[in-house]
Every structure is written in C-alpha cells, then in structure tokens.
Amino acid sequence: MERYLLHFKNEKYLPQNCRELAHRARDLASDMNVSVRLARVASKFIEFDVASEKxxxxxxxxxxxxxxxxxxxxxxxxxxxxxxxxxxDGIFYFNNERFWECHEAFEGVWNQCYGREKELVQGIILVAVAFAHEQENEESIGIGMLKRALEKLGSSPSMYYSIDVDRIRKKAIEMQQANKLTRFEI
Incomplete structure (x- = not known):
C-alpha cells in the first residue's frame, strides 16, 4: 500500500474533532482494503493520513x-x-497550515545541510511538528516541542533565505509563555 494525504475542505471542524473524524472515516471505509491512520484539522481543511492501493x-x-x-x-x-x-515548498506548506508536509519538505532540506544550518532547519521543522500535533488535538505536546525548537534555532542568523528566524523565535517564546499555540506565517 502507498501513503497519501487527503485534504478535504473544512467549514466546521476543530482539532478537538480529529479523533471523531478519524473514526468516522474508518467507518465509512470499513469494507475497503485501506487504512486511515489519523486525521489532522486545520482551519481550512481536514487532512487524513491514509494507506491505500492506488x-x-x-x-x-x-x-x-x-x-x-x-x-x-x-x-x-x-x-x-x-x-x-x-x-x-516548506514555506508554502507552513503558511497554508499543511504542517506535516512542511516537516517533510524541510526534512529534505535538512538532509542537504551541515553544521549550524542543519540545526536551524531542524528548529523550523520542530515548530511545524508542534503545529501538526495541535491539529491532532495534542496542543500540550506541541507546546513542549517549542523548547527543543528554540534550542535548535539558538542564536542563528535572523534571516534564513526569506524566513524571518527572529520572528519564529519571538512567536515560539510568546506561545510558551501563553501556553497556547497560535498560528502564524513564516
């Protein structure tokens, strides 16, 4: 089986509905040879992580x-x-709340980096993964990841390509203090 991310338009669901949506999707596909792994809920879409034959x-x-x-x-x-x-791609996915795909795109970048740049990219990845957890109604896990993200971002340069790293650091600190993940664009 192959792995797919299916995005459906969202008009009413919240991250708190992710388990209910995963169960509903599994019920709808119960007689098929597919696996609905999980659901993530963003403001504009519902993402199902599935395994299926083409x-x-x-x-x-x-x-x-x-x-x-x-x-x-x-x-x-x-x-x-x-x-x-x-x-x-990573910037596009982050800014469109497709955080798991953002993680995947930046992981491809990370594989091509060395030294300090590798840590900086890992910090960006950890922020994206924090939001992916929030979409799975696991905000506390996401907030916990911010500490690791800040450690990786460290005192890296303020800009990485067109990404304002200082802004990411500032937002991560604010979210830690508020104990609440608040979406922003990079």
Missing part, C-alpha cells in the same frame, strides 16, 4: 465525501528535492 484511492475519496469536499491528494514518497525548492 486503484482504491478514488473509491476511498468518494466514501469520505460526506465529511467534506476534496481539496487535494498528495502521494507521500521520499523525494530528493533541490534545496531551494524544498525551502519554497
């Missing part, structure tokens, strides 16, 4: 249509991507 993907999407209108499907494969493209 031939079963369209029927699965049809089965899940009562949950919402399909926005996009992404086949998750390990990609070897140009560093600049990985950064561009």
């Amino acid at each position: 031939v079963d993907l369209d029927p699965l999407v049809e089965r899940l249509s009562p949950i919402g209108e399909l926005d996009n499907v992404r086949h998750v494969v390990e990609e070897h991507i140009d560093k600049d493209k990985g950064i561009q």
